[in-house]
Amino acid sequence: MVRRLVVEFGEFKKVIRLSTGVAYKVPTRDIIEKGFRGEELDQYPRWEEPTNIFRQAKQLLQDKPVLEMNEEELQIVNTATMPLLRLPLFSDRSINEGLEELAKMADGID
Numbered sequence: 247m248v249r250r251l252v253v254e255f256g257e258f259k260k261v262i263r264l265s266t267g268v269a270y271k272v273p274t275r276d277i278i279e280k281g282f283r284g285e286e287l288d289q290y291p292r293w294e295e296p297t298n299i300f301r302q303a304k305q306l307l308q309d310k311p312v313l314e315m316n317e318e319e320l321q322i323v324n325t326a327t328m329p330l331l332r333l334p335l336f337s338d339r340s341i342n343e344g345l346e347e348l349a350k351m352a353d354g355i356d
Contacts, residue, residue, distance in 0.1 A: 248278050260293045269293035299326045300349035304342060 252274050261272045263284060270290040272282070303326030306319050315323065330336045330344040339347065 248275055251278055261287065261290075263287050298349050298352050300345045300352055303327060304345040304349065307341065307345075 255274050257274060258271045259274055259277060260269050261282070262269045268287075269292065270287045271293045272287070272290050276282070299322060303323045306315065306323055310319075312320070312323070326345060326348070327341060329348060330339070330341060336344040336347070
């Protein structure tokens with residue numbers, strides 16, 4: 247039964263401590279089997295949001311010249327700017343504006 251519920255609801259749940267606003271990654275199995283008390287949150291890792299590659303590339307471009315970037319940073323910038331070069335929607339925008347618009351789209355913000 248627990249296995250079925252984990253499949254249905256996901257392996258982890260994002261639980262937010264209301265007093266601090268900090269989110270934790272709590273296994274669904276623990277919630278089902280042990281119940282849950284807020285005092286126990288500190289034993290779980292913090293919930294890390296996925297990185298928005300477009301925002302990351304925009305920040306990299308603002309922070310340092312391309313010639314000073316390492317291979318990993320260049321890969322992030324190249325991957326994130328690809329839609330700007332290929333999609334007509336972005337032909338009239340600067341790289342900075344295009345990356346910001348893509349970041350908002352990736353975040354689900356209009």
